[in-house]
Structures are given as structure tokens and as C-alpha cells.
Amino acid sequence: MSAGITVDLRSATPPYEQIRSQISSLVAVGALPPESRLPTVRSLAADLGIAAGTVARAYKELEAAGVVESRRRGGTFIASVPGGAGHGSPGAIPSEVTAAVERYVEAGRKAGVSDGLLLDLVRGRLGTERTDGH
Numbered sequence: 001m002s003a004g005i006t007v008d009l010r011s012a013t014p015p016y017e018q019i020r021s022q023i024s025s026l027v028a029v030g031a032l033p034p035e036s037r038l039p040t041v042r043s044l045a046a047d048l049g050i051a052a053g054t055v056a057r058a059y060k061e062l063e064a065a066g067v068v069e070s071r072r073r074g075g076t077f078i079a080s081v082p083g084g085a086g087h088g089s090p091g092a093i094p095s096e097v098t099a100a101v102e103r104y105v106e107a108g109r110k111a112g113v114s115d116g117l118l119l120d121l122v123r124g125r126l127g128t129e130r131t132d133g134h
Contacts, residue, residue: 004022004026004031005019005022005023005044005047005048006018006022006048006115007019007048007049007050008114008115008116009050010116011114011116011119011120012116012120013116013119013120015048015050015054016054016055016057016058016061017058018116018119019044019048019054019055019058020058020061020062021119023038023058023062023067023068024062024065024067027067027078029098032078033078034078034079034080034081035077035078035080036077036078037075037076037077038059038068038075038076038077038078040075040076041055041056041059041076042055059076063076066079066081067079104118104122105118108121
């Protein structure tokens with residue numbers, strides 16, 4: 001699982017947010033189905049070479065958003081209905097949007113653009129397009 005999560009310490013995006021958004025994205029596209037167990041905080045932190053508190057914060061925010069659930073002494077799992085009411089479920093994302101994201105990532109990587117910059121470009125674009133106050 002940790003092979004799919006990376007942290008760019010040079011990015012302006014805090015490491016906990018990089019982890020949170022990557023896990024959310026993996027859940028949204030169905031790569032992490034409901035009931036999938038996430039690595040322990042310590043294990044993921046060690047794999048990424050970062051502090052355990054950073055991973056713990058990402059997991060805490062994912063839990064607050066309803067994406068994951070912590071089970072006492074059992075670990076952290078993808079929620080049965082991630083994000084509640086199907087907001088994070090793969091069926092909620094039209095296939096043409098998923099395909100467009102895949103093309104965007106592929107084009108960016110082919111051009112040598114870092115993942116952090118690709119995310120920043122999307123965030124910037126979303127920020128300039130949102131005129132409805134949401």
C-alpha cells in the first residue's frame with residue numbers, strides 16, 4: 001500500500017495533506033475498496049521517512065471526513081461507505097472524469113512535471129473556476 005503513497009518534502013503542500021489527498025484519491029477511484037486495511041501509522045511513516053505524527057494527522061483528517069475508520073486495536077480501514085452517502089465511492093465519479101485525470105497525469109509525467117506541481121495546477125485551476133461560493 002505504501003508504494004502508492006509518496007511525499008514530496010519540497011512541495012508547498014504539507015506532507016500530511018499529500019498523504020490525505022492521495023488516500024482519498026485512491027479510495028475515490030476504487031484502488032482502495034471499502035474494508036481495506038491501511039498500514040499502521042508507524043509503518044507508513046517509516047516507509048515514507050517522515051514523523052509518525054504526520055501520518056497520524058492525515059489519518060485523523062480522513063477519519064473526520066468519513067473516509068476511514070479506526071478500530072480499537074484493529075487498525076485503520078477504509079470506511080464501508082467512504083465519505084458517507086456515496087460521495088467517495090467509485091460509482092460517484094463519471095468514467096470520463098477518471099479518464100481525463102489519467103490523461104492529465106500521464107501528460108504531466110511525460111513532460112517531467114512533478115506530482116506536487118500537477119496537484120498545485122489542479123488546485124489553482126479549481127480556485128479560479130469557483131465562482132459559486134462552494
